Amino acid sequence: MVSTIQNTDVKQKDADRALVVAVTSRAVFESGADGDDVYGMGVAFPLLQALQRVNKRLLEENPAESLLFDVVVITTDSQQQQQSSRIISSTRHYGNLTLTSSSSSSTRHYGNLTLTISSSSTRHYGNLTLTLSSIIHYSNLTLTISSSTRHYGNLTLTLSSSSTRHYGNLTLTISSSSTRHYGNLTLTISSSTRHYGNLTLTISSIIHYSNLTLTISSSTRHYGNLTLTISSTRHYGNLTLTISSTRHYGLEVSRFCFSSEEDFVESLQKNNVQLFLSTDSNEAPQASQKGVLSALLDRQEAPSEQLRVMFCGDDVNRPDAGPMPASRQAAQNFSAQLGEMRQRFSMSDSPLRIVLVTSHGGRESCGALRTLRSHGVNVDEAYCLAGAPRSPILSVVRPHFLLSDGFSGLED
Amino acid sequence: MVKMSLDPLQVMSGQVKELKVSPSSNGDSRGSWEEKEEFDQDHLGLTTKPKLVTGRRARKVEGGVFFPKPENAVTIAVSSRVLFRTEREQEVYQQKGVEEYLRYQIEHENEPFAPGPAFPFVKALEAVNTRLRELYPLSEELFDIVLVTYNHAHVGIRLINTINHHNLFIERFCMTGGSSPIGYLKAWQTNLYLSADADKVREALAEGIAAATMFMTEKLTEVSESQLRVAFDGDAVLFSDESERIFKAHGLDKFFEHERDNEDTLLDHGPLKGFLEALGKLQKKFYAKGHRLDCPIRTYLVTARSAASSGIRALKTLRAWGLEIDEALFLAGAPKGPMLEKIRPHIYFDDQMFHVEGAAEMGTVAAHVPYGIAQKHNLKQKSSVGK
Numbered sequence: 001m002v003s004t005i006q007n008t009d010v011k012q013k014d015a016d017r018a019l020v021v022a023v024t025s026r027a028v029f030e031s032g033a034d035g036d037d038v039y040g041m042g043v044a045f046p047l048l049q050a051l052q053r054v055n056k057r058l059l060e061e062n063p064a065e066s067l068l069f070d071v072v073v074i075t076t077d078s079q080q081q082q083q084s085s086r087i088i089s090s091t092r093h094y095g096n097l098t099l100t101s102s103s104s105s106s107t108r109h110y111g112n113l114t115l116t117i118s119s120s121s122t123r124h125y126g127n128l129t130l131t132l133s134s135i136i137h138y139s140n141l142t143l144t145i146s147s148s149t150r151h152y153g154n155l156t157l158t159l160s161s162s163s164t165r166h167y168g169n170l171t172l173t174i175s176s177s178s179t180r181h182y183g184n185l186t187l188t189i190s191s192s193t194r195h196y197g198n199l200t201l202t203i204s205s206i207i208h209y210s211n212l213t214l215t216i217s218s219s220t221r222h223y224g225n226l227t228l229t230i231s232s233t234r235h236y237g238n239l240t241l242t243i244s245s246t247r248h249y250g251l252e253v254s255r256f257c258f259s260s261e262e263d264f265v266e267s268l269q270k271n272n273v274q275l276f277l278s279t280d281s282n283e284a285p286q287a288s289q290k291g292v293l294s295a296l297l298d299r300q301e302a303p304s305e306q307l308r309v310m311f312c313g314d315d316v317n318r319p320d321a322g323p324m325p326a327s328r329q330a331a332q333n334f335s336a337q338l339g340e341m342r343q344r345f346s347m348s349d350s351p352l353r354i355v356l357v358t359s360h361g362g363r364e365s366c367g368a369l370r371t372l373r374s375h376g377v378n379v380d381e382a383y384c385l386a387g388a389p390r391s392p393i394l395s396v397v398r399p400h401f402l403l404s405d406g407f408s409g410l411e412d
Numbered sequence: 413m414v415k416m417s418l419d420p421l422q423v424m425s426g427q428v429k430e431l432k433v434s435p436s437s438n439g440d441s442r443g444s445w446e447e448k449e450e451f452d453q454d455h456l457g458l459t460t461k462p463k464l465v466t467g468r469r470a471r472k473v474e475g476g477v478f479f480p481k482p483e484n485a486v487t488i489a490v491s492s493r494v495l496f497r498t499e500r501e502q503e504v505y506q507q508k509g510v511e512e513y514l515r516y517q518i519e520h521e522n523e524p525f526a527p528g529p530a531f532p533f534v535k536a537l538e539a540v541n542t543r544l545r546e547l548y549p550l551s552e553e554l555f556d557i558v559l560v561t562y563n564h565a566h567v568g569i570r571l572i573n574t575i576n577h578h579n580l581f582i583e584r585f586c587m588t589g590g591s592s593p594i595g596y597l598k599a600w601q602t603n604l605y606l607s608a609d610a611d612k613v614r615e616a617l618a619e620g621i622a623a624a625t626m627f628m629t630e631k632l633t634e635v636s637e638s639q640l641r642v643a644f645d646g647d648a649v650l651f652s653d654e655s656e657r658i659f660k661a662h663g664l665d666k667f668f669e670h671e672r673d674n675e676d677t678l679l680d681h682g683p684l685k686g687f688l689e690a691l692g693k694l695q696k697k698f699y700a701k702g703h704r705l706d707c708p709i710r711t712y713l714v715t716a717r718s719a720a721s722s723g724i725r726a727l728k729t730l731r732a733w734g735l736e737i738d739e740a741l742f743l744a745g746a747p748k749g750p751m752l753e754k755i756r757p758h759i760y761f762d763d764q765m766f767h768v769e770g771a772a773e774m775g776t777v778a779a780h781v782p783y784g785i786a787q788k789h790n791l792k793q794k795s796s797v798g799k
Contacts, residue, residue, distance in 0.1 A: 346510075346511075347510045347511065347514070347564065347589075347590070348510070348590055353589070356565060360583075361479070361583025361584070362559075362568075362571075362572045362575060362582065362583050362584070362585050363572065363576065363583070365568075365572070365585070366568075366569055366572045366573075369565060369568055369569055369572075370569065373566075378564075378565075378566060379564075379565035379566070379568075379589075380564055380565060380589035380590075381564075381565060381587055381588055381589040381591065382565035382568050382585060382587040382589075383585065383586055383587070383596075384583065384584055384585040385584065386479040386583035386584045387479035387481075388479065388481065388482050388584065388600070389481075389482075392482075392598075392599030392600070393596065393599055395599070396595035396596055396599055
């Protein structure tokens with residue numbers, strides 16, 4: 001029995017125009033300890049973020065754009081099917097937390113600036129970005145970030161100031177009950193033409209907090225992106241920070257399909273899924289046989305921010321031997337839509353990149369290029385291997401997934 | 413790295429043959445080496461306009477296409493801008509931007525490009541391959557030419573059409589769409605990279621890949637179609653720039669003194685040593701089958717060192733490395749142009765633009781290796797042109 005639930009936090013896409021991509025829950029999330037109410041980030045996480053970035057850029061180019069990626073998270077076995085609430089809360093949990101405090105018009109100095117971010121989350125933030133800039137110096141700047149029991153995705157702290165005076169005392173404490181490490185911790189302190197008074201930097205990760213509290217006035221439940229701006233025309237004595245949430249995203253997943261191993265393919269078809277992504281090498285061919293374009297996902301070393309789709313061109317030019325198999329048609333439709341999406345962006349600076357790789361030589365690949373072009377797909381990069389092994393090229397291109405006619409994977 | 417397994421017949425341990433002393437160039441340096449079909453000066457594929465080719469030369473490979481594995485072959489990566497002449501298109505790119513450039517390319521998709529400076533070199537590589545296949549039909553130790561271009565794949569079709577038109581046997585392509593080609597060069601285990609862009613060449617050299625910048629010249633002497641001839645400068649090309657540093661810092665006398673004192677110390681290797689090595693290994697395959705005298709690969713050292721003094725160190729170093737070079741020309745400072753004009757190499761590698769330009773003036777295709785101390789003194793460096 002399949003249940004499909006819409007994610008009300010996310011704006012639903014235009015059913016006729018959107019490019020529906022289904023990803024299995026096991027690919028998106030990694031199971032952590034059973035007690036936790038939220039999962040960890042899985043193999044497909046960088047891919048989802050890349051898809052989100054493409055959507056964001058598409059909307060920047062045209063706020064009324066309807067050709068967007070429509071992401072569906074689908075469970076493909078009964079065990080996962082039971083975990084619906086956990087999956088939903090995990091989806092809502094992740095996002096970006098951004099805090100900005102700037103005081104460009106201030107002509108005076110801060111007295112004490114105290115910034116405290118603490119969180120009731122028992123899991124990590126997607127990205128935590130903290131930017132403080134000011135043209136006048138702080139006398140005492142105390143920054144405390146404490147939180148989650150797991151690691152941060154990316155923790156970026158930037159303190160900059162065009163101040164010609166120095167910081168009094170700059171104390172930065174980041175502590176966490178995390179028993180794991182931070183993803184990326186970037187600390188940048190730049191600016192002043194004079195020296196800092198005392199700069200104390202402490203990062204510790206040994207003690208276990210029991211309660212962490214983050215107060216957001218508009219929502220007591222989930223949060224995603226949080227934007228905070230403080231501007232001042234006078235000096236602060238003591239600054240107390242209040243965070244009010246204006247919007248939030250979480251992961252941009254529009255629907256959840258809770259199906260089992262018996263009916264997930266049917267679910268894919270009912271939901272008009274144009275691309276199915278899984279980490280399971282059995283699931284993908286099953287879907288492909290029923291005409292749903294599928295690809296295998298693999299853990300990536302250094303996934304790129306740009307969405308990279310690789311087409312394997314060996315079958316693209318095969319002369320039609322009869323009625324086109326459903327999977328071939330699905331591949332053509334998907335690539336045509338992807339091609340259209342690609343054209344919304346310029347040659348350079350595109351959040352989406354289309355790469356063709358063929359094991360043939362240049363001559364035969366010419367046909368693949370022409371065929372793709374006739375379907376509206378302008379390929380960015382092309383590699384004709386003429387029999388050379390594929391893996392060195394794959395390790396340079398780092399595609400998020402590899403597509404061919406019906407089914408293919410990242411294996412060589 | 414090229415790993416090759418050879419029949420260990422007739423492997424001469426680095427004796428330098430045909431030592432030439434040329435205090436002045438007088439064209440008589442041929443010596444005992446027989447001429448014959450090496451100087452077959454007829455049609456050579458050196459046209460400035462595309463030929464109207466009707467039929468295609470039949471592939472000499474039976475049973476389908478045969479592509480060597482990159483680790484076994486000697487991989488030469490060539491940029492589209494040096495294999496063909498693309499000045500017109502470069503102009504469009506620079507004056508009108510990338511979108512217009514791509515539109516122009518697609519519009520002219522069925523017009524093949526004219527041959528560029530690397531074209532005769534590539535043709536000669538193919539001639540060697542033909543001979544190698546005759547002698548060793550199953551071997552993968554061949555030249556493998558990969559077209560590496562910054563272009564977007566849109567332009568790919570025009571390039572492929574051009575390759576077909578000129579009957580080139582290039583099957584491997586890398587169209588990186590603006591990404592740096594360096595990662596791909598490493599993935600292909602490239603033995604030599606030829607490009608029109610000095611920055612990319614420098615990047616490749618920094619990664620340990622032999623590379624050189626090529627320029628289009630108007631005058632081009634005809635070169636052999638059946639024998640590949642590659643000429644190298646010595647210092648900062650085959651050898652390190654150690655001695656050149658001394659020369660530049662302290663002058664000629666100090667240079668001679670230093671060389672004399674260090675005669676028995678090997679010079680350190682330079683960026684193109686590996687490529688010479690690769691050529692040598694292929695040459696030995698011909699020798700093993702009795703083709704020493706008509707070997708279709710011939711290598712030359714053309715150096716400003718003089719034989720009696722500073723040249724000795726160079727020869728000893730080559731010998732110690734186990735590298736053979738067919739002809740070594742010690743010019744003792746005389747200009748290289750006239751000598752190169754007599755040799756007619758398909759390509760000549762030098763680290764100094766002065767010599768590259770001098771060679772080009774006399775019609776030799778010269779490639780600049782931007783390595784070593786000489787780069788600081790290159791006053792007449794050509795600026796790299798866009799993509």
